[in-house]
Amino acid sequence: MAAPVLALEGLEFQWPGRAGFALQVPGFQLLPGETVLLLGESGSGKSTLLSLICGTLLATRGTVRVAGTDLADLSGGQRDRFRAEQIGVIFQQFNLLPFGTVADNILLPLRFAPDRRRRAGDGRARALMLCQALGLPETVLSARAGTLSVGQQQRVAVARALIGEPPLLVADEPTSALDAGTQAAFLDLLFEQARACGSALLMVSHDPRLAARFDRVLQMEDIAHSKRGAA
Numbered sequence: 270m271a272a273p274v275l276a277l278e279g280l281e282f283q284w285p286g287r288a289g290f291a292l293q294v295p296g297f298q299l300l301p302g303e304t305v306l307l308l309g310e311s312g313s314g315k316s317t318l319l320s321l322i323c324g325t326l327l328a329t330r331g332t333v334r335v336a337g338t339d340l341a342d343l344s345g346g347q348r349d350r351f352r353a354e355q356i357g358v359i360f361q362q363f364n365l366l367p368f369g370t371v372a373d374n375i376l377l378p379l380r381f382a383p384d385r386r387r388r389a390g391d392g393r394a395r396a397l398m399l400c401q402a403l404g405l406p407e408t409v410l411s412a413r414a415g416t417l418s419v420g421q422q423q424r425v426a427v428a429r430a431l432i433g434e435p436p437l438l439v440a441d442e443p444t445s446a447l448d449a450g451t452q453a454a455f456l457d458l459l460f461e462q463a464r465a466c467g468s469a470l471l472m473v474s475h476d477p478r479l480a481a482r483f484d485r486v487l488q489m490e491d492i493a494h495s496k497r498g499a500a
């Protein structure tokens with residue numbers, strides 16, 4: 270069996286100074302190219318778990334391995350560069366730079382990730398190909414990201430996550446701002462492009478209607494114990 274692209278083991282996390290919420294993940298693995306939907310209600314810790322996987326938060330105990338590297342073995346700066354190399358992130362609010370052009374936004378992760386930059390080849394040409402594959406007009410590259418519609422911004426966020434073919438894509442409720450029809454078209458494009466890049470996809474959501482498309486569908490409580498109470 271191929272080595273997992275993501276492996277969590279004995280993971281424990283508590284927000285500093287907040288006794289009310291604690292997250293434990295005894296074990297979880299994601300295989301290369303696999304698509305997994307993780308469902309959980311609001312406040313169950315989905316975004317917290319994604320931050321632990323991305324290394325923007327560090328576990329109190331246990332290990333997070335991405336592409337074989339234990340994130341705790343890296344310094345803060347190394348973790349930032351490692352994330353840029355290995356993980357394409359699609360945030361709930363897209364997190365685009367509104368005054369930057371679409372090209373600036375898509376090419377941003379390549380700045381900090383020489384291997385990913387190499388994989389992307391001619392970055393601007395690749396950005397254009399991704400925009401076209403995602404149904405964005407050719408002229409979009411020079412537009413300021415903040416001037417685009419929500420649906421277009423979402424596609425730019427996907428192109429930014431996909432460029433340079435990171436082995437792991439993580440997506441936090443990326444369809445929550447879209448109506449049902451747009452949602453389906455967006456997911457078609459995301460899956461098609463993730464498959465073309467060979468990237469594994471871990472998406473968190475509270476929406477069970479997304480389930481049919483994924484290789485595996487898990488509930489937060491299948492993999493995590495979370496303690497919730499007064500903060």
Ligand SMILES: Nc1ncnc2c1ncn2[C@@H]1O[C@H](COP(=O)(O)OP(=O)(O)OP(=O)(O)O)[C@@H](O)[C@H]1O
Nearest residue numbers: 284287290309310311312313314315316317318475
């Ligand atoms: N920066 C923070 N500092 C302290 N506590 C936080 C912080 N961010 C989240 N929490 C707490 O962690 C718990 C889990 O929140 P999280 O955002 O991970 O849940 P979620 O399942 O992603 O929710 P939603 O579906 O509403 O986005 C909540 O109790 C929340 O208040």
